[in-house]
Amino acid sequence: MRFDAMKMMMSLVVMLMIMLRHCNALSMHYYIMNCPMAEFIVRNSVNSALRADPTLAAGLIRMHFHDCFIQGCDASILLDSTDDSTAEKDSPANLSLRGYEVIDDAKEKLENQCPGVVSCADIVAMASREAVIFAGGPVYDIQKGRKDGTRSKIEDTRNLPSPFFNTSELIKMFGQKGFTVQDLVALSGGHTLGVARCSSFKNRLKNFDSTHDVDPSLDTQFTKTLTKTCASGDNAEQPFDATRNTFDNSYYWALQRQSGVLFSDQTLMSDPKTRNIVNMYAMNQAMFFLDFQRAMVKMGLLDVKETGQVRQNCRKLN
Numbered sequence: 001m002r003f004d005a006m007k008m009m010m011s012l013v014v015m016l017m018i019m020l021r022h023c024n025a026l027s028m029h030y031y032i033m034n035c036p037m038a039e040f041i042v043r044n045s046v047n048s049a050l051r052a053d054p055t056l057a058a059g060l061i062r063m064h065f066h067d068c069f070i071q072g073c074d075a076s077i078l079l080d081s082t083d084d085s086t087a088e089k090d091s092p093a094n095l096s097l098r099g100y101e102v103i104d105d106a107k108e109k110l111e112n113q114c115p116g117v118v119s120c121a122d123i124v125a126m127a128s129r130e131a132v133i134f135a136g137g138p139v140y141d142i143q144k145g146r147k148d149g150t151r152s153k154i155e156d157t158r159n160l161p162s163p164f165f166n167t168s169e170l171i172k173m174f175g176q177k178g179f180t181v182q183d184l185v186a187l188s189g190g191h192t193l194g195v196a197r198c199s200s201f202k203n204r205l206k207n208f209d210s211t212h213d214v215d216p217s218l219d220t221q222f223t224k225t226l227t228k229t230c231a232s233g234d235n236a237e238q239p240f241d242a243t244r245n246t247f248d249n250s251y252y253w254a255l256q257r258q259s260g261v262l263f264s265d266q267t268l269m270s271d272p273k274t275r276n277i278v279n280m281y282a283m284n285q286a287m288f289f290l291d292f293q294r295a296m297v298k299m300g301l302l303d304v305k306e307t308g309q310v311r312q313n314c315r316k317l318n
């Protein structure tokens, strides 16, 4: 009898240990017990913001990418600069990021419903997924349970890819984060949404004193389009493809027509290492969607912190 009681106690302890371990691990249903409405609340905030301004879908997807590539997916991108330190968001590479107010809105609602539970890093990941779905892209599930980081430094953003990188440089940078060449081409398909500003591609055009020629990988007609856009100044916006608010494979069609906006887009078609993958996605949207969602799930797990704080306000440390 005493032996049975001891056995039961032991199995209870083991179960408790497994449960405690599980509490920290990422999972699809991480908030099921302590904030079951979490995904619903984020979806509502994103959908109402995107109904008012569909262009914000691009901002939210890009925000998740820029968050995960620097210090892992830990919402370091959301922290504001302080008197002693300039944050990632104030780096030139991040100045055109958009959608912070959508994250703030979701966070405020979540704090009312279940204070101190849902991390800002998870909100960014969920918001990005909702933005893909809203724009007509693949529907996929993501794990939750990321904790928020405490470091956000402008100098760390040098690890973001440059729009002037060639394929080999892109493969190297993405490879260092564990991405395959196919992941790189699929993730670049994020440029099916949104715009680039003239300052990100004007080096591909003939400059005013004609010291360099037009990028030979640019289509002649499209060169005229880009030149016309840039006539309105450095901040003038050029959509990446013909359907800037729709998540589809027309970005790859643009690359096939030598009409990629950034040098780092067109290089994927110019280089034999990636050309076949571009052609495959241009032909087969279902294949693009499948690879994109897999690569996004992988990106969403980059250097995730399973212990640490859940910020009360995504812009400030607790």
Ligand code: HEM
Pocket: 057, 058, 059, 061, 062, 065, 096, 097, 098, 161, 162, 163, 164, 165, 170, 187, 188, 189, 190, 191, 193, 194, 195, 196, 197, 198, 199, 200, 262, 264
């Ligand atoms: C492959 C390397 C990449 C480079 C060099 C790159 C670079 C850029 C640049 C320069 C812009 C325009 C910024 C501006 O002019 O204001 C941009 C916009 C954008 N990027 Fe990327 N990017 C890359 C990968 C990605 C990935 C992996 C995603 C997401 C999965 C992504 C999503 C976006 C989106 C959605 C926009 C449009 C943002 C808007 O309209 O507000 N990019 N990117």
